Amino acid sequence: MEIGKYSFGIGDRFGHQGKAQLSALMKAKEAGIDIVPVWNKSNREHGIVGTSPEDVRKEADESVSSLGWTGEYYVDADHINLSNVDPYIEHSDFFTIDVADYISAPADPNQKNLFLEQNKKYIGQLRIPGIRKTYPITEELLSEIADKYLYATQKAAEIYRHIAGRKGAGKFIPEVSMDEVAEPQSPVELFFILGALAREKLPLKTIAPKFTGRFNKGVDYQGDPKQFEQEFEEDLLVIDLAIKVFGLPENLKLSVHSGSDKFSIYPVIGRLIKKYDKGIHVKTAGTTWLEEIIGLAAAGGEALALARKIYRTAFEKQEALCAPYAAVIDIHPEALPSPDAVDGWNSTKFADTLRHIPGHPDYNADFRQLIHVGYKVASELGDEYYRNLEKNAEIIGQNVEENIFERHIKRLFNL
Numbered sequence: 287m288e289i290g291k292y293s294f295g296i297g298d299r300f301g302h303q304g305k306a307q308l309s310a311l312m313k314a315k316e317a318g319i320d321i322v323p324v325w326n327k328s329n330r331e332h333g334i335v336g337t338s339p340e341d342v343r344k345e346a347d348e349s350v351s352s353l354g355w356t357g358e359y360y361v362d363a364d365h366i367n368l369s370n371v372d373p374y375i376e377h378s379d380f381f382t383i384d385v386a387d388y389i390s391a392p393a394d395p396n397q398k399n400l401f402l403e404q405n406k407k408y409i410g411q412l413r414i415p416g417i418r419k420t421y422p423i424t425e426e427l428l429s430e431i432a433d434k435y436l437y438a439t440q441k442a443a444e445i446y447r448h449i450a451g452r453k454g455a456g457k458f459i460p461e462v463s464m465d466e467v468a469e470p471q472s473p474v475e476l477f478f479i480l481g482a483l484a485r486e487k488l489p490l491k492t493i494a495p496k497f498t499g500r501f502n503k504g505v506d507y508q509g510d511p512k513q514f515e516q517e518f519e520e521d522l523l524v525i526d527l528a529i530k531v532f533g534l535p536e537n538l539k540l541s542v543h544s545g546s547d548k549f550s551i552y553p554v555i556g557r558l559i560k561k562y563d564k565g566i567h568v569k570t571a572g573t574t575w576l577e578e579i580i581g582l583a584a585a586g587g588e589a590l591a592l593a594r595k596i597y598r599t600a601f602e603k604q605e606a607l608c609a610p611y612a613a614v615i616d617i618h619p620e621a622l623p624s625p626d627a628v629d630g631w632n633s634t635k636f637a638d639t640l641r642h643i644p645g646h647p648d649y650n651a652d653f654r655q656l657i658h659v660g661y662k663v664a665s666e667l668g669d670e671y672y673r674n675l676e677k678n679a680e681i682i683g684q685n686v687e688e689n690i691f692e693r694h695i696k697r698l699f700n701l
């Protein structure tokens with residue numbers, strides 16, 4: 287099974303926007319860019335919303351058949367590990383194998399020795415074709431890399447074999463992710479990680495490293511875009527070399543778990559994948575739920591009142607809502623508007639405060655991040671929330687489509 291050159295991870299917490307998401311990709315196709323849709327939902331989201339992996343499969347299949355999409359598409363078991371993958375196996379055909387929890391756990395000493403032996407030949411100056419500088423590799427460095435990543439690569443392979451044993455090898459796209467960690471992996475680390483995965487015979491199709499900078503949920507990249515650019519370019523070239531020397535699949539590509547809306551680095555990514563004629567997987571995921579709130583606010587009346595109520599509850603429960611996302615959000619509580627003030631906002635003011643238009647005078651990144659992690663509040667409203675989604679499906683759908691096409695795809699592909 288091969289995945290197309292460009293693919294987008296589209297998350298949809300409440301499962302109502304599959305068609306609007308797909309229609310954004312159809313617009314891209316009309317503009318000459320083929321992007322494979324990958325509906326993804328993590329175990330954490332399923333737990334909070336009360337859905338199951340089967341629901342995502344149904345949504346994807348229904349969206350595809352009702353819009354007459356004839357291209358490939360996938361359903362991603364997002365950030366799974368051995369403890370929670372089983373319910374996904376039947377319904378998914380893309381697996382994001384998350385090894386963050388296994389990083390820095392010690393590998394078996396014999397395995398470590400084998401790793402050092404296998405990589406001894408790289409001691410000295412490592413040259414990566416396309417990069418002018420060379421990378422000094424010492425035995426100490428190899429030992430550090432083994433201590434940090436070897437066990438994680440072995441666990442990735444164990445999870446891969448578990449899935450392949452039930453589903454059949456070649457019947458799914460395996461990704462390995464290590465993005466939800468504190469420290470980025472350097473290009474050199476990525477090289478040896480790829481080598482270790484190749485030796486485990488994991489036919490890796492996409493890899494999601496942690497890049498330099500902050501990838502906070504729902505807001506723009508926080509970091510030095512220049513440094514990101516250099517690192518991203520090095521990673522692309524490292525992958526090329528790893529494909530050659532380790533025999534990894536030819537079309538192995540980088541996966542950027544964007545946490546959505548990394549507008550300032552999309553043009554950088556777009557330029558570099560064009561320069562090297564590379565594919566990319568971009569997970570844009572969760573901001574679809576924010577478009578639901580924007581659509582509700584824009585609809586006015588009862589729907590606007592519901593959006594205000596969700597904000598009020600999220601504001602009151604902010605500590606609990608933020609806790610599971612502490613690593614990927616930065617909210618300044620003093621910059622959050624009071625729920626009483628928000629109750630006085632009209633549709634435009636609410637939508638403009640939430641909608642991610644950098645530079646818009648009303649845009650508030652803190653407000654946006656809090657609502658982003660506040661989907662639990664909507665899920666607890668149950669029917670009341672779903673009823674409003676259905677009643678306002680058209681205006682919400684327009685916002686969902688516009689967000690993915692106008693703000694993500696256009697920036698990434700320079701349309």
Ligand SMILES: [Zn+2]
Pocket residue numbers: 365463465466494543
């Ligand atoms: Zn991720």
